[in-house]
Amino acid sequence: MRTTIGQLARGVTEGQRLVMVTCYDYTSARLADRSGVDLLLVGDSLGMVMLGHDSTLPVTLEDMVRAARAVVRGSTRPLVVGDLPFLTYTTASDAVAAARRLMGEAGVQSVKLEGGAEVAPQVETLVQAGVPVMGHIGFTPQSVNQLGVRVQGRDAPAAAQLIRDALALEAAGAWAVVLELVPAQLAAEVTAHLSIPTIGIGAGAGCAGQVQVWHDLLGLYEDFVPRHARQFRTLADQIVGGLDDYVAAVRAGDFPGAEHAATMDQQVLAQVRG
Ligand code: KIV
Ligand code: NA
Numbered sequence: 001m002r003t004t005i006g007q008l009a010r011g012v013t014e015g016q017r018l019v020m021v022t023c024y025d026y027t028s029a030r031l032a033d034r035s036g037v038d039l040l041l042v043g044d045s046l047g048m049v050m051l052g053h054d055s056t057l058p059v060t061l062e063d064m065v066r067a068a069r070a071v072v073r074g075s076t077r078p079l080v081v082g083d084l085p086f087l088t089y090t091t092a093s094d095a096v097a098a099a100r101r102l103m104g105e106a107g108v109q110s111v112k113l114e115g116g117a118e119v120a121p122q123v124e125t126l127v128q129a130g131v132p133v134m135g136h137i138g139f140t141p142q143s144v145n146q147l148g149v150r151v152q153g154r155d156a157p158a159a160a161q162l163i164r165d166a167l168a169l170e171a172a173g174a175w176a177v178v179l180e181l182v183p184a185q186l187a188a189e190v191t192a193h194l195s196i197p198t199i200g201i202g203a204g205a206g207c208a209g210q211v212q213v214w215h216d217l218l219g220l221y222e223d224f225v226p227r228h229a230r231q232f233r234t235l236a237d238q239i240v241g242g243l244d245d246y247v248a249a250v251r252a253g254d255f256p257g258a259e260h261a262a263t264m265d266q267q268v269l270a271q272v273r274g
Contacts, residue, residue: 018209029074068106092125114140116165127173135169139181202228
């Protein structure tokens with residue numbers, strides 16, 4: 001049975017921290033399903049880690065729907081959230097159309113969109129139409145050209161605005177809100193102001209839950225570990241090592257072995273040879 005928003009909310013009131021990880025494909029979803037993670041985020045970070053773009057801006061709804069379908073197919077237990085891509089929720093009717101594809105076609109249980117009070121009308125429309133919405137404030141990667149990649153809410157006006165944005169999302173009906181790159185004390189303050197869960201990334205331990213990018217926490221990038229991430233495994237080394245073992249085995253004639261292919265009747269072979 002897939003986890004529901006109600007179950008997650010009950011867990012939070014009982015003091016349980018929510019654990020979310022990004023996921024972009026079927027095989028990874030199968031693995032995540034076996035782990036204890038509560039939520040999978042089909043994040044538009046897929047534009048960077050899966051497609052090699054240098055921001056999330058080029059990600060299309062098509063990219064998201066295809067990945068979300070695969071993640072939904074590969075998982076049975078965690079709640080799946082899908083990001084609405086850049087410029088697909090500028091108006092409430094655009095937001096509804098995009099959510100229809102991600103929820104209706106791909107089968108995610110919730111969508112996530114970036115922004116505070118300015119997107120409250122879209123959030124309200126979606127929620128009233130039956131689409132659970134997760135907000136996302138602080139550093140919002142779709143606004144990288146306005147914000148730069150930096151911690152948000154450091155001065156008093158920006159901190160006050162962040163709290164107002166969080167409250168506006170809650171009032172509009174969002175069921176949770178991601179806080180990205182926000183000082184730890186401010187994230188704790190926002191968390192205390194809200195009755196819905198906060199999910200932090202680079203926002204300290206005072207949030208109701210945490211989210212991390214799959215590739216960051218499993219060490220699939222070797223050269224760069226963001227400050228907010230910990231490599232719980234270093235899979236890049238494992239993968240390169242496995243590929244090198246394959247290359248060596250083929251070159252040495254050790255692979256494939258006799259057991260890796262079918263054989264045929266010798267008499268048939270003789271006939272073919274004539
Ligand atoms: O797309 C993404 O990976 C995200 C998380 C960083 C919250 O939005
Ligand atoms: Na995202």
